[in-house]
Amino acid sequence: MDETVIGFVGLLRRNGVRVSIAESMDTFHALDLVGLGTRAAVKDTLRATLVKRGADLPAYDRLFDLYFSGIGEIVKDAESRSRAALDLDPAEYQELIEALARFLEEQGIELSELARALLRQDSARLERLLRDAAKQAGVQRIERPFQEGQFAQGMQEALGVGGAARELQLIGDALGAGDPDPRRQRLSRFVERRLQELQEMIRRLIRGELEQRDLGQRDAARVQQLAEKSFYYLSEDEIRRMKEAVAKLAQRLKNVLAVKRRSARRGKFDVKDTLRKNLQYGGVPFKIRFDRRKRVKPQIVVLCDVSDSVRNVSRFMLQLVYSLQDLYSKVRSFIFVSDIGEITKLFEEHEIHQAIDQAIRGNVINVYAHSDFGRAFRTFHREHLAAITRHTTVIVLGDARNNYNLPHEWALREIKQRAKQLIWLNPESRMTWGFGDSEMDRYQPYCDVVEECRNLNQLYRVVDRIVVG
Amino acid sequence: MFSSIPDVIERFARRHYICNRNIATVVYLASRLQKPILVEGPAGVGKTELAKVLAGALDRELIRLQCYEGLDESKALYEWEYAKQLLYTQILKDKIGEVIAGAPSLKEAVERVAAQDDVFFSERFIVPRPLLRAITAPAPVVLLIDEIDKADTEFEAFLLEVLSDFQVSVPELGTIKAKHVPLVVLTSNNAREMSDALKRRCLHLYIDFPDPEQERAIILLKVPGVAERLAREVAEVVQAIRKLDLKKAPSISETLDWTRALTLLNLDTLDAGLVDDTFSAILKYEGDIRKAQAEIKEHVAKARAAALAAPAGAPDANVRH
Numbered sequence: 001m002d003e004t005v006i007g008f009v010g011l012l013r014r015n016g017v018r019v020s021i022a023e024s025m026d027t028f029h030a031l032d033l034v035g036l037g038t039r040a041a042v043k044d045t046l047r048a049t050l051v052k053r054g055a056d057l058p059a060y061d062r063l064f065d066l067y068f069s070g071i072g073e074i075v076k077d078a079e080s081r082s083r084a085a086l087d088l089d090p091a092e093y094q095e096l097i098e099a100l101a102r103f104l105e106e107q108g109i110e111l112s113e114l115a116r117a118l119l120r121q122d123s124a125r126l127e128r129l130l131r132d133a134a135k136q137a138g139v140q141r142i143e144r145p146f147q148e149g150q151f152a153q154g155m156q157e158a159l160g161v162g163g164a165a166r167e168l169q170l171i172g173d174a175l176g177a178g179d180p181d182p183r184r185q186r187l188s189r190f191v192e193r194r195l196q197e198l199q200e201m202i203r204r205l206i207r208g209e210l211e212q213r214d215l216g217q218r219d220a221a222r223v224q225q226l227a228e229k230s231f232y233y234l235s236e237d238e239i240r241r242m243k244e245a246v247a248k249l250a251q252r253l254k255n256v257l258a259v260k261r262r263s264a265r266r267g268k269f270d271v272k273d274t275l276r277k278n279l280q281y282g283g284v285p286f287k288i289r290f291d292r293r294k295r296v297k298p299q300i301v302v303l304c305d306v307s308d309s310v311r312n313v314s315r316f317m318l319q320l321v322y323s324l325q326d327l328y329s330k331v332r333s334f335i336f337v338s339d340i341g342e343i344t345k346l347f348e349e350h351e352i353h354q355a356i357d358q359a360i361r362g363n364v365i366n367v368y369a370h371s372d373f374g375r376a377f378r379t380f381h382r383e384h385l386a387a388i389t390r391h392t393t394v395i396v397l398g399d400a401r402n403n404y405n406l407p408h409e410w411a412l413r414e415i416k417q418r419a420k421q422l423i424w425l426n427p428e429s430r431m432t433w434g435f436g437d438s439e440m441d442r443y444q445p446y447c448d449v450v451e452e453c454r455n456l457n458q459l460y461r462v463v464d465r466i467v468v469g
Numbered sequence: 470m471f472s473s474i475p476d477v478i479e480r481f482a483r484r485h486y487i488c489n490r491n492i493a494t495v496v497y498l499a500s501r502l503q504k505p506i507l508v509e510g511p512a513g514v515g516k517t518e519l520a521k522v523l524a525g526a527l528d529r530e531l532i533r534l535q536c537y538e539g540l541d542e543s544k545a546l547y548e549w550e551y552a553k554q555l556l557y558t559q560i561l562k563d564k565i566g567e568v569i570a571g572a573p574s575l576k577e578a579v580e581r582v583a584a585q586d587d588v589f590f591s592e593r594f595i596v597p598r599p600l601l602r603a604i605t606a607p608a609p610v611v612l613l614i615d616e617i618d619k620a621d622t623e624f625e626a627f628l629l630e631v632l633s634d635f636q637v638s639v640p641e642l643g644t645i646k647a648k649h650v651p652l653v654v655l656t657s658n659n660a661r662e663m664s665d666a667l668k669r670r671c672l673h674l675y676i677d678f679p680d681p682e683q684e685r686a687i688i689l690l691k692v693p694g695v696a697e698r699l700a701r702e703v704a705e706v707v708q709a710i711r712k713l714d715l716k717k718a719p720s721i722s723e724t725l726d727w728t729r730a731l732t733l734l735n736l737d738t739l740d741a742g743l744v745d746d747t748f749s750a751i752l753k754y755e756g757d758i759r760k761a762q763a764e765i766k767e768h769v770a771k772a773r774a775a776a777l778a779a780p781a782g783a784p785d786a787n788v789r790h
Contacts, residue, residue, distance in 0.1 A: 020669050030498045034474070041474070044494035052668035054509050054659065054675050248660060255538045255619070271551070285555045351756070 002028070008067050009050065011212060015063060017056045023049055039068070066212050071130050074204045075123050078197040085193050086186065097121050100187055107174055115164040118194045119171075130205060133158035139209050148206055155202050168195050239312065242456065243353065246316050249460050250323030298420075299330045299391045303380065305398030306335045306360045307371045313427040313453060317397050318356050320463055322347055332387050336376035341365040342384070371401055373439065374408035381411040388418045397425045397453070400433070400440040407439045413446045422446065425453040425462060470527070471497050480526040486518065487679075487687050495674040496523060505632050505653035507617075507671035512658055513720020514676045517615055520654040524611035527652070532606070533613045534599035536620035542627060546637055547601045550594050557589070590641040600631055601645070609649035618657040625667055632670050679721065681708050687721060692728045696737040703728050706739065706768050707751065710761045719751040727751045739769055 009024050027049040034045045043064055051060045083093045100119055104111070117125040134140075137154030156162070168191050175188040273289035281287075302321055304314040318333060325331050332344045341364040347355045360367065388394060394415060416422040424447040426433065426440060433440035444450050451462050471477045477493040488496075496519075499506045508516045524531035534545055558565070568585060572578035597605065603612040617625065631637055635647035655671065657663060679687060685704040688695060703724065711718045719727075727750040734743060744765055752758045 018665060020665075022669055026502065026504070026672075029502055033498060033501050034494065040490060041494060044491045045498065047491070048495040048498060048672045048674060052507070052665075052671070052673040053662070057675055251660070269551070282559075283555075284559050285552055288552075 005031070005046075008046070008063075011063055011067055012050060012060070015059055017051060017053075017059060019050050023052075042068075063212070066208060071127050071134075071205060072123075074201050074208070075126050075130070077204075078201050079121060079123065081200075082190070082193050082197055086190060096186065096190060099183070100190065103175070103187065104171070109167075109171060109174070111167055112160065112163055114159055114161070114198075115167045118164065118168075118198060119191065126201075129159060130155075130201060134205060134209070139206055142206060142210050145210060148203070148210065151206050152202055155206070159198075159202075161198065161202075164198070165195055168192075239315075242316065243319065245456060246319050246459075247323060249456070250320050254324060298328055298393050299389065300328050300332070301387055301392055301394045301419075302331070302333045303340075303376075303394065303396045303398075304333065304335045305337065305371060305373075305396075306367055307337045307369075308367075309371075309401065310397070310399050310427050311360055313425075313459075314397055315356055315360060316456070316459060317395075317425070317453075318359070319352060320459065321395075322352050324463070329391075334380065334384070335359055335364060336373075336380075337365060337367050338369040338372035338375050339365040340376045340379045340384075370403045370405075371398075372405045373398060373400060373402050373443075374406045374411075377411035377415070378408050381414060385415070385418065388415060390418070390420055392419045394419045394422045395425065396422070396447075397427070399426055399428045399438065400424075400443055401437050402439045404437050407442050409439075409442050409446060412443055416446045416448070421448040423449045423451070423462070425451050425459075427453055429454065471500050473497070477526075481522055484522045484525050485690050486515070486522040487683060487690060488519075489683070492519070492674060492676065495672050499672050500527070500652060502672070503650050503652075505655055505671045506674055507663065507668060508654060508656045508674045508676060509659055510676035511678065511718065511720065513722050514678060515721055516656040516676060517613065519676070520611060520613035520615075520656070523652065523654065524613075527609075527611065529608070529652070530606065530610045531613060532599050532603045532610050532651075533615060535615045536617050536624070538619060538621065540620045540624055542624075543598070545598050545600050545624070545627075547598055547639060548596045549590075550596055554589050554594050557594075587641075592642070595639070595642075601637060603651045603653075604631070604635060604637060604645060604647040606651070607648065610651045612651040612653045614653065614655045616658060617655045618660040618663065622664065625664055629666055629670065632667070678708075678711060678718070681705060684708065684721070684724065688725065688728050691725050692732060695728055695732050698738055699731060699736060700728065702739045702768075703731070706765055709764055709768055710751070713757075713760055713764060715752070715757045715760060716754045717752075717757065723751045739765075744769065 009019050012019050030045045030049050034041050036042060047060060114129055133155045136158040137151055139151050142151050172188050172191050175184050268291045270289045270291040277287055277289050278285050304318060306314045334340050334342050343359045343364055346359060430452045453459050453462055474493045474497045477497050481488045495506055510516060521531055569578040569581050572581060603610050635650050636644055638644045681704045685700050688700040707719055707724045730747045730750050748758050752761055
């Protein structure tokens with residue numbers, strides 16, 4: 001059993017479930033206590049000691065079933081299939097097996113271990129034979145589907161399927177293939193069927209092994225953390241999960257800040273000041289002093305590029321900013337492609353995801369135009385410059401791919417001069433800035449901070465800095 | 470101490486807590502291996518309740534530490550009572566005067582005071598917080614660390630020492646070792662992922678929403694006087710509602726509230742009209758309620774059709790003869 005559990009731990013690790021040595025030791029202590037009585041108890045015990053993340057539970061369940069029931073299940077399935085093929089109920093089936101055993105005895109036919117296990121329906125022995133053969137043929141080394149045939153061959157050799165097939169053939173002959181007696185007919189059909197099932201069992205065993213391997217690779221790919229995944233490559237499903245993740249991050253950020261603000265408002269207990277102030281009462285602490293400092297909530301103006309290339313990032317940025325609204329004294333959001341439009345009102349009137357959908361689907365501005373940062377900045381400068389005061393943090397989100405239009409960096413410069421700070425978030429990798437139609441190099445001098453913002457972790461870090469700093 | 474897994478199930482059942490084998494196994498292992506349990510799962514499935522029942526079943530005191538952002542050692546472990554210390558210094562001024570009376574030099578006076586300073590840093594001036602109380606308790610206790618995911622990561626790191634060795638160090642007093650190892654239950658709503666180091670030291674238990682059968686059993690157990698049929702219907706509807714894409718899925722406690730409300734209104738079956746009015750007991754957002762309404766109407770219609778199709782069924786309790 002020890003070896004089996006260790007093997008299972010290895011399988012879990014290959015599938016991205018982190019299991020430490022301390023944990024596998026716990027497992028053995030726990031198994032000592034619970035015992036190996038029932039399958040369910042063992043499953044619960046291993047789950048409690050080995051799997052510590054809710055997200056790993058589905059993988060664990062599948063792997064446990066694959067690993068611990070594999071061969072037993074296969075053998076049992078084969079039996080019920082043979083029975084179904086002959087259209088018999090369990091009692092009749094048992095009778096048939098006994099009739100065959102009697103016949104073999106009468107005829108004085110000696111069988112190999114494999115053939116006997118097959119015909120007697122000796123599940124335990126069959127299981128052991130299959131397991132040994134699988135080990136001998138090295139089935140656990142299988143990696144690709146096309147190797148199935150090769151390993152099946154190996155297992156057949158290890159089991160001695162050829163010999164068993166010949167024996168069964170002989171029995172079939174002895175039963176007389178052409179005999180009209182229906183009972184004889186049935187016996188020979190049974191013998192034939194069992195041989196087919198043997199092949200099927202081997203195939204299923206190998207496929208099960210392959211599946212364990214396969215599962216490993218699939219899950220390993222998924223383990224690549226959502227938070228580290230570039231916004232460009234998100235699937236539908238991931239976008240949905242990402243929305244939840246953003247909401248959680250926002251909540252956390254909010255809580256952390258709320259605590260900071262609370263303690264800043266009330267202040268920490270100030271020992272020095274308390275002692276000094278209470279000297280006038282003869283050092284008796286009548287008045288407790290706290291350390292207080294004042295903080296101003298930042299104002300925010302967000303300019304989001306919503307052209308096709310950066311739409312996902314814009315979506316999460318807007319979501320995050322709006323989830324954090326009460327941390328700022330004022331938030332105004334604009335979206336642009338080539339025109340620029342304000343969406344602050346839209347957000348006030350609609351539920352957040354609905355509002356974002358409307359905004360980036362083109363209800364506010366034409367989103368199918370070619371990006372023109374220069375024009376957008378110029379328009380903003382002309383119409384909305386009053387939105388910016390010396391308490392304002394301006395966040396621009398875009399890839400600065402300007403389709404070779406005029407960049408009009410002077411507009412950005414003047415925006416910056418009025419604002420407290422200007423932050424540019426670029427969802428493209430830093431390496432590609434300034435190449436092709438990217439105007440990042442021209443805009444960069446007028447920004448206080450320029451950050452790459454390609455995944456959730458980066459987005460979080462940036463927002464954290466804006467709010468805290 | 471529990472003697473076996475069925476023993477856990479039975480003792481919990483006596484305290485009106487229905488637990489499946491999985492929960493019982495983890496509880497049994499935790500009590501035997503003296504390891505903390507980390508309970509995760511959606512809000513309102515009875516994570517906190519588990520600790521309370523556990524304390525009751527083992528006849529131990531329950532000490533609870535509620536976590537929140539900014540929770541620190543002084544709130545969780547112990548705190549010096551500065552004000553009390555200052556007051557004592559004031560009151561004992563004369564005594565201190567006596568101690569230093571006749572000291573030939575300032576240095577000597579300081580030495581004499583220093584010789585006495587452990588008076589002021591003794592257990593008398595310590596306010597024990599939940600962790601210290603759990604460790605120094607004269608009898609074994611159950612320690613519930615609730616919503617650990619809300620605490621900061623620094624606090625989590627600090628907790629490691631307590632959880633692995635069951636000892637804490639107070640610089641002025643030295644290391645305090647637990648007289649009895651407390652049985653620790655940590656709950657988490659998964660607002661963030663716990664560190665691997667913490668998880669490694671715990672047994673993990675994931676409690677999900679119960680299946681319909683279990684939920685029905687819980688309703689029957691917890692709501693006295695509920696009609697068998699109503700319990701079944703409520704369980705079915707709630708299960709269906711949980712499958713919808715909602716802002717907040719109804720928890721078990723909300724299911725119970727709802728059933729209580731319906732029972733108070735003397736209902737034996739879900740009647741579409743009153744269901745709408747009592748919906749606020751299980752769903753807390755306007756959007757969610759709207760979404761679920763369609764679902765529940767359909768269910769009520771289906772249930773009614775089923776009742777009509779079974780002519781030999783029990784007489785309809787709603788019809789008064």
